[in-house]
Amino acid sequence: MIKVEHLTKSYGPGKGVFDLSFEVKEGEIFGFIGPNGAGKTTTIRHLLGFIQPDSGSTSVNDLDSFKYASFIQKNLGYLPGEIAFFNQMRGIEFLNFLAKMRGMKSKSKMNDLIDFLDLDVSGKIKKMSKGMKQKLALVAAFMHDPEILILDEPTSGLDPLMQVKFVELILKEKKRGKTILMSSHSFEEIERTCDRALIIKLGKLVTLEDIRKLKEQRRKAYTVTFESLDDIEKIKQDGFEIIDRGTNTCEVIVSGDINTFFRVLSKYNILAFDVMNQSLEEIFLNYYKEDVENE
């Protein structure tokens, strides 16, 4: 459905996208992860036909995404990463305006989405909170019931409750056979929704894998409080990566099978045990470690 082949667009060294290739299959939810400035939005801009590649190509439904942009848009929903509305409009005016621009006949899906996201569309867009604006943009992206959805950071600005609703919405659309490409900062979100994910850094592909495999590779960190400092010295011998804080509490990083870790832990007397929420940055560090070691 969506194809990116050897895409290169340079805005200077490390800025842009370099020889990036991937394909999103029909009915698949595809995650696109990377830190700010990694090239996610640049890639998406190509797919929407806003910019042209220096070399390589991007296509949607086998149609060149720049040349046939307006044709592709008939069946595509897009959520911009940085949302700028026509501020003087009211929410409902904006949606009706886009519906007219799209030549949309039925507004039932639009109204369903407004209800589902619990959005008040009567107010001026200028006065809306960031979360409300994000919801409004989500309605605009989904309301014409497109086959393909391209969502740039769809949950930014949404509160946790709405993030859950968003995941629900995505899974519902997936069941209906929609193809979705979404970029995200949040590994959790990608984990919950996507089939495959691509990690990108400095415009280059770092890894492209099944979410399940990615999860296995993902290192988990735990805070463990041992009875004595000696135990920390001992557990270091067992081949775990330990971040020693000089106290009897340390952080243990586990890659791969968690059971091995528990078997080892059972040999010690543990005072406290806590799961650390690994931030995306730490996950990146894991993927990027090879790069750092090479450099």
Next chain:
Amino acid sequence: MNKALFVMNIKSNRNVFLIFLAILSMYVSIMVGIYDPTIGDPFADLMDMFPPELLGAMNFTIMDGELISFISGYLYGFIMIIFPMIYVIIVGNRLVAQYVDTGSMAFLLSTPNKRKKIALTQAVFLFTSTTILLVLACVVNLLLCSTLYPGLLDINKFLVLNLGLIGYFALISSISFVFSCIFNETRNSLAFGAGIPLAFFIINMLSGASPDLDGFKYFTALSLFEPNDWLEGGNIVWIGSAVFFIGAAVLYTIGIRVFSKKDLPL
């Protein structure tokens, strides 16, 4: 042309349009009201007190005591140039560059409409709204003259004069439009889209201020619209109209083409 977008333009530019229409109507009413058919130019004595360089710069050159000369001298050399110009600059910049700069163009382009169609809609809106603004000011003028001084206004000459004005603004609006399409940031779009029309205006003032600076007239399109020349009729009407309307068509076309092909930071 996209109807929904055109209607949206009307809504979002309605206020600025009405403000400029009010300003123009006000000036037209004041000037036409001041005219005195018995003595011709009531300002003549007043104007004698000003240095001729200043009057030349303001284009206040009155040929005779006729109503048409009075109107063209006091309105079409200054007031009817500067206020429509500001309208064109504001709206021309807003229609394309501002939407690209703020990012809201992304929503327009994520609908199944070609860029060409979007740009064409904006071009048609800028040209028609500017023309309608001038036509309405012209109508106000005509109505006032025919009420206050029935039969005194040379209507043919007045219409030729307004053709020149509309032509000049077709060109000015196309200049604003082409830079609005070329640049992704409003500050650059304004630097040229406002800078060039303003430069035309200022250079024209300089060239009028002193015979020594007369050569400047070759650097401003406004020298093709000297109101007194247009009243006399003749070749300037044809040459001026041709340059204005052909120039406008070319620049509007370039703007639409550039916008259709360029990379957009959306």
